[in-house]
Amino acid sequence: MAKIIKIALTGGPCSGKTSIVERLAAEFYSDDRDVFICPESAYEVIANGGSREDYLAFETLVAKKQLQNESEILKKAEESEKNEVVVFYDRGITDCFSYVDDREALAENIGINIIDSWARYDALIVLQTAPESEYISTCARIEDYQTALKFEQKLLEVTVGHSHLRYVKNQTNFEEKYQSVKAEINSILSGYEIEKKFLIEYPDLTLLQKYKPFKAEISQTYLLCAVGSHRIRKRGTNGIFTYFETLKIRVTGSCAEETEDVISKAQYDELMKNADPNKSTIDKDRYCFLYDGQYFELDVFPFWNDKAFLELELKSENQEYKLPPEIKVIEDVSDDYHYKNSYLAGLKL
Structure with missing residues (x-):
């Protein structure tokens, strides 16, 4: 097919x-x-x-x-x-x-x-x-x-x-x-995902309400995989979820070849049996919003109360972008493996 x-x-x-x-x-x-x-x-x-x-x-x-x-x-x-x-x-x-x-x-x-x-x-x-x-x-x-x-x-x-x-x-x-x-x-x-990722100070979420964000609840589990990163994700809100399976092979720090499919709850449960025992499931709240015509995803985690991630997907490596003024950037970590979710999943946080 x-x-x-x-x-x-x-x-x-x-x-x-x-x-x-x-x-x-x-x-x-x-x-x-x-x-x-x-x-x-x-x-x-x-x-x-x-x-x-x-x-x-x-x-x-x-x-x-x-x-x-x-x-x-x-x-x-x-x-x-x-x-x-x-x-x-x-x-x-x-x-x-x-x-x-x-x-x-x-x-x-x-x-x-x-x-x-x-x-x-x-x-x-x-x-x-x-x-x-x-x-x-x-x-x-x-x-x-x-x-x-x-x-x-x-x-x-x-x-x-x-x-x-x-x-x-x-x-x-x-x-x-x-x-x-x-x-x-x-x-x-x-098939390539070009992503800018920023480590930011924990945001005042009330200041971002003017952008009318959508809050998604995400649970992300990494599977045993010989090449790249193989994960499954539950994403939704108010008890309504969609399930995804993603294979990501890193090309550069900020660019990855990605294949993603929507799967059923039954498929998700079956794949959970292949969860990497050395990695914990990452739970996070994601706030999606538009600013100046750009689509941002802001992730906050239960194990951090002083910092978070802000992500922006680009259509080219040299695309210009503008960050919301309410965001206080600590560091651009797009190329830093230590801030990939797959790496954090292997830590005791």
């Missing part, structure tokens, strides 16, 4: 995602790679007479249509004879939650909650709504500009927390914005 990479692109109204998705599909198709697009379901529901008078009822229809479309696209992807398949989603299930006030009711209607929806996509790219001077209304895009900005904020409420989120800001022009998205896609498809 071909390797399938699932990438959802979303954004506020008039963010350019549909145009970008179509162009990406044409550009990334090759002799060795198939590309499929899962279309935006809302347009199909509207075309079939769906009404937005009741947003919960409307988004329930959209989500169910989306699930049908995703199932059909994945079936085609699995039948591909090429080595790799990329599926671009023009919005995903997660989007539906941003349009309703009663998100629990929507989850009950479709049998999928927000945490479950994240696990359907290997990466999630959020595009900023176009500036007001370029905003265009259509028969399907009925929101005025200020309403569009409010919808974008609601979208961020339900997407911040995804383990592989990218946010693409508006650039000088649309071509630059497209090239920025393309660079993110190239980074995702490369």
Whole structure:
């Protein structure tokens, strides 16, 4: 079976995602790679007479249509004879939650909650709504500009927390914005994770609330492994968890080749039997938030009350970045093995 990479692109109204998705599909198709697009379901529901008078009822229809479309696209992807398949989603299930006030009711209607929806996509790219001077209304895009900005904020409420989120800001022009998205896609498809990691003073979490962070509870266990780092992770909140298996082979201090898969609870429990007896499970709280268009993950641990980690994933080694002013950096430890979680797991902390 071909390797399938699932990438959802979303954004506020008039963010350019549909145009970008179509162009990406044409550009990334090759002799060795198939590309499929899962279309935006809302347009199909509207075309079939769906009404937005009741947003919960409307988004329930959209989500169910989306699930049908995703199932059909994945079936085609699995039948591909090429080595790799990329599926671009023009919005995903997660989007539906941003349009309703009663998100629990929507989850009950479709049998999928927000945490479950994240696990359907290997990466999630959020595009900023176009500036007001370029905003265009259509028969399907009925929101005025200020309403569009409010919808974008609601979208961020339900997407911040995804383990592989990218946010693409508006650039000088649309071509630059497209090239920025393309660079993110190239980074995702490369299989390499380029990460900046900072040892910081224990943060005042109340000061970070203005960034509306998502708090994830993580339990990370390292398995016996001859090459690289093999781990399993339980990640979620309020008793709702997703399970991951990750193999990471270090290329440089800050760059690693990473393969990550979503697994079932049963698979997670089975893999736990191969836990490295010389390493303890690492438990931590992770605060995910956006600052200046950059996606940060802040980890605090029960064994430290004076320091923590702040991590930022980059699309290239020379990418510029800006840290939040509330963060007090002790040291850049991106290349220091002694601050890798796998090393800490082997210590008596």
